[in-house]
Amino acid sequence: MSAHSGDVLATDDAFDAADTGNEPLSVQNTIRRYHDSLIHFLRQRLRVPEDALDVAQETYIRMMQYQDSRTIRSPSSMLFRIAINVANDLGRAEQSRGMRNHCNVDDLDIASDEPSAERQITAREDLELLYKTIEQLPPKCRQVFLLSRVRRMTYGEIAQHCGISRKMVEKHVSHALAVCMEKVSENI
Secondary structure (H helix, E strand, C coil): CCHHHHHHHHHHHHHHHHCCCCCCCCHHHHHHHHHHHHHHHHHHHCCCHHHHHHHHHHHHHHHHHHCCCCCCCCHHHHHHHHHHHHHHHHHHHHHHHHHHHCCCHHHCCCCCCCCCHHHHHHHHHHHHHHHHHHHHCCHHHHHHHHHHHCCCCCHHHHHHHHCCCHHHHHHHHHHHHHHHHHHHHHHC
């Protein structure tokens, strides 16, 4: 205890000495006499000093059951003991609430810009299917399609490169796209 609370107990001993007639306990007088010391004590003891008034109030409520008791020899000791118990109860309740507020990270639904693992696997399978489909295209159709989609050549450039008409380039690209779309839609 601090020197300040030691002063409280010394004052209480004087109070007890004056109270040798075993008079009934007056909770109101005890509260009036020790309120400031109790608040100071609780502010030092509690993790959140602002809780001191709440703990003191609960302490006073619990102390009321001893009103008019003739068996309390040291009202300040009783008051501070009850306050310590209330503060401990508060600490346990906060700790319990804190544990209840924790949750397993696996249970959280965390938003992400990344596709789900299932979606990534499906996309990889679709891509593999497209590669196989493109490989199975007739050689000239495959060459025209890849020049268009991979090298990003225009239809005129492809026609000149391959020595075919622009209309034939369009037919090869259309055919390749139709075959690819058909294979992917079969897989869905």
